[in-house]
Amino acid sequence: MTTIYDRGAPGRQAAALPSLARPEQEILAYIPAGLRRRERPRLPEVSQPELVRHYTHLSRLNYGVDTGFYPLGSCTMKHNPKLHEDLARLPAFAGLHPLLPEEEVQGALALLWELGEYLKGIAGMPGITLQPAAGAHGELTGMLLIKRYLEDRGELGTRTKILLPDSAHGTNPASAAMVGFQVVAVPSDGRGMVDMAALRTALGKDVAGIMLTVPNTLGIFEEDILEITRLAHEAGGLCYFDGANLNAYIGRARPGDMGADIFHFNLHKTFSTPHGGGGPGAGPVAVSEALVPYLPVPEIVREGDRFRLRWDKPKSIGRVHPYFGNFLVMVKALAYILTLGDEGFREVSAGAVLAANYLRVRLRGTYKVPYDRLCKHEFVLSGEGLPVRTLDIAKRLIDYGFHPPTIYFPLIVKEALMIEPTETEPKEVLDAFCEALVGIAGEARERPELLQRAPHNAPVRRLDEARAVREPVLRLLFDSPQA
């Protein structure tokens, strides 16, 4: 891999800087001696065209939602209107300092308050915090709320278990365990839904709550959802709904009406901020009446046409994020809500569900579909039965110009390929993706080695992905052999 240091030559410059207005020594005198560099920094010495070509080349090696279809189930990247990026970049938003006094940020507080009101309406729940910075952070906040609620009722010592269907998202059990709850798995039945008999057995006086991914990671909506929440409440537990998959039913159903006590949004999935890539996200949490006193501080309250921060909430779990959370993600979310409205949201969920079912039905003659029933926004295929592994199928898709779907998740499907097409792809793209997967299944039978060595046309071949995570090399060491 060529770095910027491999380009250019000594003395080349990408910018013409003005000459110093004062003698160098005079300027240096302002910097304490201990803070001054002893050697010149080793900066790349390149001309402007070399610089631009280097980074343009790197950007072309990347695959993103702006280059092609990105059917990564669960962590979906979908089209996010560029207008919202422009709005978030407006200096009045991007340049706001989080320490400005309340009276100078009334507009920003109004924006946050309004977003919170919309989200409460979408969830059908009376309380909200916008602070959490991601879905998993929302889950952690939700678990802390359950803990504080139980503490307040003197039940923390006895209610120690969180029930988790084995079709839940992976972050759910991690969040419950981080707060100290014991995680108890509830198996799925042959329909890919919660096994109701197993649930009834698991529910008892030691249960703090149940965490449901809705729809679950098979893309299936729990048909017994009302019975599940009724039983959990009857047993004295609370119901947590993971709302990262809200794009499957937004505008059509509300978690509050289904019995949710806690619900997290992934604004960076449902509400216009690209998911993934480590960028900022937001995981607001909506709650039922009983949990409102425990929500994080500060709360944004409206008094007439003014907004203020309320800190005097003695039962609050405290802060879960500095300042107000990831504000610019919220700017984009509000823009999305105002642009689409109820009718637009109904179109989003209809489009997401239609696209997923179209692919499922087109592909079921070629790949196994272990839970082959009407799905919501995503579905899961299995590569089982082919003479290659699912990893090989995923790598071969890169040669066909597609980002691979999520693989080996959910864990309850062997050789899983979890596909989420989203609502924004035209039929020709969905068709081309199907044709690629059908072609790959044929290649797998006739020339399996072709898949096992794929990708053939990508900038890099098979990577040791585990090593890249465990031993990341993130900077250039000038004096090492790799320099």
Ligand SMILES: Cc1ncc(COP(=O)(O)O)c(C=O)c1O
């Ligand atoms: C169903 C579900 N729950 C939770 C999460 C966690 O969200 P985050 O990645 O923002 O922490 C995801 C992530 O994609 C998800 O798909």
